[in-house]
Amino acid sequence: MNGGLTYRDAGVDLEAARATKARLSELVRGTRTDAVSSDFGSFGGRFRATPGRELVASADGVGTKLKIAFMADRHDTVGADLVNHCVNDILVEGARPLIFMDYVACGVLNPDTVTSVVSGLAAACRANGCALLGGETAEMPDFYAPGEYDLAGFVVGEIAYPKLARRELAPGDRLIGLASSGIHTNGYSFVRALFLGRLGLGAHDPFPGAEVSVSDILLRPHRSYLSILERSLEAGRVRALAHITGGGIPGNVDRVIGGDLDAVVRSDSWPRPHEFDVIARESGADEAELFATFNMGVGMIAVVREADTGKVLEEIRGAGCEAFICGELIAGGGKVHLESA
Amino acid sequence: MNGGLTYRDAGVDLEAARATKARLSELVRGTRTDAVSSDFGSFGGRFRATPGRELVASADGVGTKLKIAFMADRHDTVGADLVNHCVNDILVEGARPLIFMDYVACGVLNPDTVTSVVSGLAAACRANGCALLGGETAEMPDFYAPGEYDLAGFVVGEIAYPKLARRELAPGDRLIGLASSGIHTNGYSFVRALFLGRLGLGAHDPFPGAEVSVSDILLRPHRSYLSILERSLEAGRVRALAHITGGGIPGNVDRVIGGDLDAVVRSDSWPRPHEFDVIARESGADEAELFATFNMGVGMIAVVREADTGKVLEEIRGAGCEAFICGELIAGGGKVHLESA
Numbered sequence: 001m002n003g004g005l006t007y008r009d010a011g012v013d014l015e016a017a018r019a020t021k022a023r024l025s026e027l028v029r030g031t032r033t034d035a036v037s038s039d040f041g042s043f044g045g046r047f048r049a050t051p052g053r054e055l056v057a058s059a060d061g062v063g064t065k066l067k068i069a070f071m072a073d074r075h076d077t078v079g080a081d082l083v084n085h086c087v088n089d090i091l092v093e094g095a096r097p098l099i100f101m102d103y104v105a106c107g108v109l110n111p112d113t114v115t116s117v118v119s120g121l122a123a124a125c126r127a128n129g130c131a132l133l134g135g136e137t138a139e140m141p142d143f144y145a146p147g148e149y150d151l152a153g154f155v156v157g158e159i160a161y162p163k164l165a166r167r168e169l170a171p172g173d174r175l176i177g178l179a180s181s182g183i184h185t186n187g188y189s190f191v192r193a194l195f196l197g198r199l200g201l202g203a204h205d206p207f208p209g210a211e212v213s214v215s216d217i218l219l220r221p222h223r224s225y226l227s228i229l230e231r232s233l234e235a236g237r238v239r240a241l242a243h244i245t246g247g248g249i250p251g252n253v254d255r256v257i258g259g260d261l262d263a264v265v266r267s268d269s270w271p272r273p274h275e276f277d278v279i280a281r282e283s284g285a286d287e288a289e290l291f292a293t294f295n296m297g298v299g300m301i302a303v304v305r306e307a308d309t310g311k312v313l314e315e316i317r318g319a320g321c322e323a324f325i326c327g328e329l330i331a332g333g334g335k336v337h338l339e340s341a
Numbered sequence: 342m343n344g345g346l347t348y349r350d351a352g353v354d355l356e357a358a359r360a361t362k363a364r365l366s367e368l369v370r371g372t373r374t375d376a377v378s379s380d381f382g383s384f385g386g387r388f389r390a391t392p393g394r395e396l397v398a399s400a401d402g403v404g405t406k407l408k409i410a411f412m413a414d415r416h417d418t419v420g421a422d423l424v425n426h427c428v429n430d431i432l433v434e435g436a437r438p439l440i441f442m443d444y445v446a447c448g449v450l451n452p453d454t455v456t457s458v459v460s461g462l463a464a465a466c467r468a469n470g471c472a473l474l475g476g477e478t479a480e481m482p483d484f485y486a487p488g489e490y491d492l493a494g495f496v497v498g499e500i501a502y503p504k505l506a507r508r509e510l511a512p513g514d515r516l517i518g519l520a521s522s523g524i525h526t527n528g529y530s531f532v533r534a535l536f537l538g539r540l541g542l543g544a545h546d547p548f549p550g551a552e553v554s555v556s557d558i559l560l561r562p563h564r565s566y567l568s569i570l571e572r573s574l575e576a577g578r579v580r581a582l583a584h585i586t587g588g589g590i591p592g593n594v595d596r597v598i599g600g601d602l603d604a605v606v607r608s609d610s611w612p613r614p615h616e617f618d619v620i621a622r623e624s625g626a627d628e629a630e631l632f633a634t635f636n637m638g639v640g641m642i643a644v645v646r647e648a649d650t651g652k653v654l655e656e657i658r659g660a661g662c663e664a665f666i667c668g669e670l671i672a673g674g675g676k677v678h679l680e681s682a
Contacts, residue, residue, distance in 0.1 A: 037395060044399035044431035044498070046506070051392035054378060058385035059442040059495060061479045090385035101400040103444060103493040136493065138402045141530050143491065150484065152444040152477065154400060154495035157385070165387070189482050 020111040024137070027115070027122040031132040035098045038133075045133035047099050053158040056095035060085050061152040064188040065218070070148050071196075072203035072215035075113050078151055079120025080127075080221035081185050085245070086155035087128045087224050088300065092241040092256070094164035095157035096226065097130035105138040106149035117151060128226055130155070161233045167240045167256055167303075169329055174309045175253075175263060177270055177326035178228065178316060180299030182220035186246040187293045191218060194283050208278050217275050223321075225300045231315040232302070238312065240303040244295040250336040251292060253301055262332025265301075268340040270324040273297045291338055298326065361452040365478070368456070368463040372473040376439045379474075386474035388440050394499040397436035401426050402493040405529040406559070411489050412537075413544035413556035416454050419492055420461025421468075421562035422526050426586070427496035428469045428565050429641065433582040433597070435505035436498035437567065438471035446479040447490035458492060469567055471496070502574045508581045508597055508644075514670040515650045516594075516604060518611055519569065520663035521640030523561035527587040528634045532559060535624050549619050558616050564662075566641045572656040573643070579653065581644040585636040591677040592633060594642055603673025606642075609681040611665040614638045632679055639667065 038046035049055055062078050062085075069078050079102075087097050102121050104114055114137060125132040135153075144150065159165070183191060195201045195214060203215040210217060225241075232238050242252045253263045267287065276296050279285075290296060304312045309325060316323040379387035390396055403419050403426075410419050420443075428438050443462050445455060455478060466473040476494075485491065500506070524532060536542050536555060544556040551558060566582075573579050583593045594604045608628065617637050620626075631637060645653045650666060657664040 038397075038434070044397040044434040044436060044496075046395055046397050046434060046500075048395050049390060054387055054389050055396075055497075056379075056385040056387050057440060057442055057474055057495075057497060059444050059475065059477045061444060061446060061477055061481075063479055064481050064484065066481075067483065093379070093385040093387060095385060099398060101398055101495055103400050103402060103495075105402060105491055105493070133398055134400065136400045136402055138404055138493075139530075140402075140405050140407075140491075142408065143405065143489070144484075148484070150446055150481075150491055152446070152479075152493055154398075154442055154444075155385075156396075156398060156497055159387075189480075 020109060020114055023111070023115050024118050027118050028132050028134065031122050031125040033129065033131040036131045036133060045099065045101070047131070047133060049098060049158045055156055055158055056090045056093045057154065057156045058086050058089040059152065059154045060089065061150065063185055064192060065185050066149070066151060067192055068203065068215055068218045072219060074215065074219060075116035076120040077219045077221050079117055080124040082151055082153045083121055083124035083128060084222045084224035085185050086153055087226055088243045090155055090157040091226055091229070092164065092243050094159050094161040096160040097128050097155050097157040099131050099133040099156050100125050101133055101154045102135035103138070103152040104135070104149055105140055105144065107141055107144040107146060109137065109139045113149065128224055163236055164238065164241060167258065169239055169257060169261055169303055171261065171329055171331045172306055173239060173303050173329045174306050174325055175265060175327040176302040176304055176309065176312055176316070177298035177324045178225060178300040178302065179322035180295045180297055181223035182217065182273065182275060184222040184245070184295055184299055190293055194279060199282060208282070210274060223299055228316055228319040228321040229302065231319065232312045237308045238302050238304055242301045244299055244301060248291045248294055248296065249298060249301065250338065253336045254334060256303070257329060257334060259334045260331065261329045262334070263327060263329055263336045265327040265336060265338050266340065267291065267338045269326045270297055301326070303329065361450060361455055364452065364456050365459050368459050369473050369475065372463050372466040374470065374472040377472045377474060386440065386442070388472070388474060390439060390499045396497055396499055397431045397434045398495065398497045399427050399430040400493065400495045401430065402491065404526055405533060406526050407490070407492060408533055409544065409556055409559045413560060415556065415560060416457035417461040418560045418562050420458055421465040423492055423494045424462055424465035424469060425563045425565035426526050427494055428567055429584045431496055431498040432567055432570070433505065433584050435500050435502040437501040438469050438496050438498040440472050440474040440497050441466050442474055442495045443476035444479070444493040445476070445490055446481055446485065448482055448485040448487060450478065450480045454490065469565055504577055505579065505582060508599065510580055510598060510602055510644055510670055512602065512670055512672050513647055514580060514644050515647050515666055516606060516668040517643040517645055517650065517653055517657070518639035518665045518667035519566060519641040519643065519657060521636045521638055522564035523558065523614065523616060525563040525586070525636055525640055531634055535620065540623060549623070551615060564640055569657055569660040569662045570643065572660065573653045578649045579643050579645055583642045585640050585642060589632045589635060589637065590639060590642065591679065594677045595675060597644070598670060598675060600675045601672065602670045603676045603678060604668060604670055605678045605680060606668040607681065608632065608679045610667045611638055628679070642667070644670065
């Protein structure tokens with residue numbers, strides 16, 4: 001020691017970073033697909049799209065759902081949230097994912113935490129048939145509280161269902177709601193203020209009126225609709241999709257219906273999952289606020305011709321997802337109407 | 342008010358977010374290129390690559406250089422850091438950028454700050470001929486200190502210089518060092534511990550021995566080498582490139598030379614920029630530590646055949662960048678030797 005400043009003094013442990021990199025490299029290799037042509041550790045990840053196919057890219061983060069993972073000290077679920085959210089976002093544009101890249105930022109790198117996060121990302125990538133091509137693990141002292149991190153990701157896919165992007169819709173088309181797997185990844189600032197703030201619950205406390213814990217409900221991963229919708233998409237039976245994320249049904253269905261149609265959504269046409277009943281009761285928020293914030297049990301809405309409704313419901317249910325006719329399109333001006341009996 | 346919890350109570354202002362989105366949309370539209378086929382606001386950004394060309398993707402963050410931007414309250418330079426870093430990373434693989442996506446995360450969205458960040462991203466995208474295809478602006482209460490944010494980005498490019506990825510290198514090849522524009526984006530935890538910690542300087546204090554401020558030196562953007570190297574790359578005169586980032590010259594040149602060659606780098610063969618002299622003197626760190634942490638004045642190293650050296654130096658200098666012969670390849674086993682007279 002000569003009194004010189006070293007990187008370790010500055011809070012960055014390069015050795016731990018190298019050891020972690022080796023573990024992450026294994027996880028990444030396990031997601032390799034035919035599209036990938038580079039090895040782990042290159043400056044940029046190389047991949048091939050099918051010549052002539054248009055590509056679609058999307059970026060997203062997990063948001064404040066991460067705080068629940070920190071409280072529960074459980075880090076293997078947020079990767080699925082991120083990957084599946086991104087996969088759903090490009091599916092709406094008619095694309096299947098080719099590659100995914102992650103950005104994990106923390107104050108001081110905890111190798112077990114980062115490995116757990118990346119194992120979740122890798123498993124979700126494999127489940128969606130896409131390669132975890134690479135990413136960046138950033139150690140940023142003084143940016144993140146101890147034990148905390150941020151997680152963002154980026155997906156590139158190629159158009160497999162071009163019809164979806166054309167959105168040829170007409171009055172009389174039916175809206176099919178696909179069940180969400182829970183709160184997915186939006187509304188978590190509201191959720192935290194309610195459950196952890198107002199109700200004073202901890203991650204391991206029982207969820208009100210349920211057999212499982214608060215974190216079991218609040219960490220349930222955002223579901224991917226890719227394999228669920230695959231058969232109907234291959235058959236060309238889906239005219240448009242809306243991924244129900246921030247803004248809820250009103251704020252996402254309006255993005256696909258165009259300027260000449262309105263959507264009528266009957267908000268009592270599907271069984272409302274228990275957690276949304278609890279949120280409604282305990283927050284006192286009105287229906288409009290709830291529907292503008294949460295998916296309320298519907299994570300994706302498919303627009304189909306009336307004649308195809310039965311077949312599409314059958315295909316979706318056959319793939320293991322509940323689905324309901326939840327409304328229809330009428331002539332109008334781009335508005336979404338929420339109605340209940 | 343009915344006592345119901347609203348999103349604004351939970352610290353998220355959806356109106357401010359919408360207003361900011363409109364400003365960002367303008368900035369993004371200004372970067373549109375022929376590759377882009379989607380409009381702002383779609384779920385995923387659509388783009389086309391040239392059929393048959395291989396693609397390269399890379400993810401990166403700005404790291405703790407952001408803390409200097411916070412201190413100086415200057416947010417229009419970090420976008421260039423991020424875009425140029427990503428562009429250089431895929432250039433090394435032989436790729437030119439097609440699209441870029443950003444991830445900006447903050448506690449409470451400050452519209453002016455986010456707009457300033459995105460204006461920097463957009464300007465850097467335009468300068469590199471790539472489209473800012475979209476991104477995610479995440480408002481995450483309790484994650485980031487007031488006035489702070491994190492910034493990450495993802496680039497996708499297509500192979501334009503396939504020779505670079507093949508790395509056909511031989512003993513006797515020359516190393517050409519291209520001048521950095523300063524500290525670029527690595528070593529900032531060290532830099533902060535030294536200048537702000539040990540030396541107790543503020544962002545607007547004069548930089549030791551310089552006419553300009555600490556933040557003027559420390560925020561100077563990471564340079565893009567794309568247009569600088571374009572002529573030599575088009576002419577096929579560059580055999581390999583190493584982007585000098587985290588790990589410095591030893592930790593990046595070793596990634597391109599392969600297992601049968603060593604690189605000899607003469608560390609006194611270029612003028613060392615003033616800031617690195619100050620860092621060396623004030624930190625007391627030895628040369629090995631400095632070279633493993635900082636670019637030390639060389640932001641990119643090009644490997645060229647001896648016969649092409651003069652022409653490549655001329656082309657790089659003609660594009661406005663200083664360049665120096667800083668070493669050569671010899672038979673060996675994948676090691677990088679730093680030597681000085």
